[in-house]
Amino acid sequence: MDPVKVGLLGLGTVGGGTATILKRNATEIARRAGRGIEVDFIATLEPERAAELGVADIRLTQDAYEVVNDPAIDIVVELIGGYSPAKELVMTALENGKHVVTANKALIAMHGDEIFAKAQEKGLVVAFEPAVAGGIPIIKALREGLAANQVEWLAGIINGTGNFILTEMRDKGRDFDDVLAEAQALGYAEADPTFDVEGIDAAHKLSILSSIAFGIPLQFDKTYTEGISKITQEDVAYAEELGYRIKHLGVARRTESGIEQRVHPTLIPESRLIANVNGVMNAVLVQGDAVGATLYYGAGAGDEATGSAVIADIVDITRALTSDPQNRVPHLAFQPSELQNTPVLEMDQVQTAFYVRLAVKHQAGVLAEVTSILGAKNISIEAFLQKVINEGSDEADIILLTNVVNEGDMNDALAQIEALDVINGNATRIRVEALS
Numbered sequence: 001m002d003p004v005k006v007g008l009l010g011l012g013t014v015g016g017g018t019a020t021i022l023k024r025n026a027t028e029i030a031r032r033a034g035r036g037i038e039v040d041f042i043a044t045l046e047p048e049r050a051a052e053l054g055v056a057d058i059r060l061t062q063d064a065y066e067v068v069n070d071p072a073i074d075i076v077v078e079l080i081g082g083y084s085p086a087k088e089l090v091m092t093a094l095e096n097g098k099h100v101v102t103a104n105k106a107l108i109a110m111h112g113d114e115i116f117a118k119a120q121e122k123g124l125v126v127a128f129e130p131a132v133a134g135g136i137p138i139i140k141a142l143r144e145g146l147a148a149n150q151v152e153w154l155a156g157i158i159n160g161t162g163n164f165i166l167t168e169m170r171d172k173g174r175d176f177d178d179v180l181a182e183a184q185a186l187g188y189a190e191a192d193p194t195f196d197v198e199g200i201d202a203a204h205k206l207s208i209l210s211s212i213a214f215g216i217p218l219q220f221d222k223t224y225t226e227g228i229s230k231i232t233q234e235d236v237a238y239a240e241e242l243g244y245r246i247k248h249l250g251v252a253r254r255t256e257s258g259i260e261q262r263v264h265p266t267l268i269p270e271s272r273l274i275a276n277v278n279g280v281m282n283a284v285l286v287q288g289d290a291v292g293a294t295l296y297y298g299a300g301a302g303d304e305a306t307g308s309a310v311i312a313d314i315v316d317i318t319r320a321l322t323s324d325p326q327n328r329v330p331h332l333a334f335q336p337s338e339l340q341n342t343p344v345l346e347m348d349q350v351q352t353a354f355y356v357r358l359a360v361k362h363q364a365g366v367l368a369e370v371t372s373i374l375g376a377k378n379i380s381i382e383a384f385l386q387k388v389i390n391e392g393s394d395e396a397d398i399i400l401l402t403n404v405v406n407e408g409d410m411n412d413a414l415a416q417i418e419a420l421d422v423i424n425g426n427a428t429r430i431r432v433e434a435l436s
Contacts, residue, residue, distance in 0.1 A: 004038070004075060004321070006075045006076075007042070009067060017302070017304040017307030017308075020304065022037060022039055032315055041058070042058055043062065045062055047060050064089050074098065075098060075099045077100075077101045079103055091118060098124070101130075102126070103306060105132060109205075109218060109220040110220055129312055130307075130310045133284060134305045138209065139208075146288050149288030151213040151287070153287050154287065157277050157282055158282055159201050159300070163247065163277065163280060165183060170236050171278075180193060197229050202263045203263045205250065226262075231430075238357065238387075242385065245275040247265070247266055248264075250263045254342075255345070259343070264431055282297070282298065283296065348406070348408035351406055353402055353403060353404045354405070354432060355399070355429065357399050357429075358427050359395060359423070360396055360424065362388060373413050374413055379403065386398050386399075
């Protein structure tokens with residue numbers, strides 16, 4: 001049987017890893033796929049990379065449209081990133097009858113519904129395992145391995161940069177800005193780190209996971225997103241003292257009212273396995289009604305880690321090339337006609353516990369004023385710390401852990417608390433998830 005011909009768009013970190021693995025493990029991959037898989041055409045703006053990777057004998061071009069329009073190519077692998085021209089190239093590839101593999105989470109999160117509709121129309125596969133959590137096969141786990149389950153919730157550390165920063169802040173007592181500068185120097189964070197530290201990258205990934213888990217359309221625009229740039233060393237230390245660790249978490253949960261879909265800093269009990277995922281590693285915890293809790297851990301980025309996921313998708317498509325298109329595993333796990341319009345909740349409808357830090361005047365009666373406001377909203381205190389800033393100072397920190405409450409009620413209570421004369425500045429609040 002003739003080998004499957006692959007066209008690579010991009011020969012950067014992931015493209016290089018993909019090409020390297022395909023060349024090194026060609027025999028083993030062919031055994032698993034049932035036929036050979038060859039990179040036949042590469043689009044790159046840096047042709048010298050091909051020589052570095054030992055693939056200079058493969059056809060090269062600087063025009064990606066030459067690859068997607070080449071009739072010899074069976075599978076197009078989009079590794080350019082961003083929204084445009086990635087979307088146009090993918091749509092052209094599908095129009096030309098080519099299957100697609102992409103590592104582009106932003107593209108899938110923003111335009112996936114349109115892309116999948118075109119693929120369905122043409123009887124083609126769009127695979128995107130490498131778009132979420134790098135080398136961790138979380139897409140396949142949700143779509144296939146957990147197909148018997150009703151997913152109740154999932155929670156993930158799905159951005160390695162943010163996890164590296166919070167780990168360094170906890171382990172070495174460093175400040176956010178200091179660690180961010182190191183992350184940029186190490187190549188973990190871009191010169192503009194906004195997508196990583198403000199949660200946009202994680203929100204792209206979470207919207208994909210949520211859609212697959214609950215059978216709803218992709219809705220990145222309804223994902224609540226909050227970053228870690230305001231987390232202080234004090235908050236990290238106080239959380240540790242209370243038995244928690246702060247992680248930048250993506251949470252999606254099915255409730256009677258709708259779907260929670262949110263990314264934000266979160267206190268997690270230190271005994272949870274996911275609380276001990278450190279450095280640039282990723283992990284996703286999924287709760288199914290039949291299987292219970294399952295944890296998926298591994299490298300969330302990197303050349304060969306992500307390249308491994310790219311090739312897994314290529315192998316899947318190769319296996320499916322002779323199957324009935326209507327009986328393939330659907331792109332979002334559910335048949336398109338079975339996607340439900342379950343609403344994604346506004347953040348003030350979400351219920352969660354809270355860590356609250358208040359800078360207060362160190363005088364009698366302050367706590368009574370604060371608890372009076374909380375009590376009026378039926379918010380009870382589960383744990384409490386008070387720390388004098390300096391010996392003899394008239395300022396102190398009050399740290400509270402609350403019970404599970406409605407976010408809207410907490411917002412109202414904090415607005416009233418911040419208006420008190422005894423409060424200095426704004427409250428710091430971080431959501432708390434038991435994940436049990």
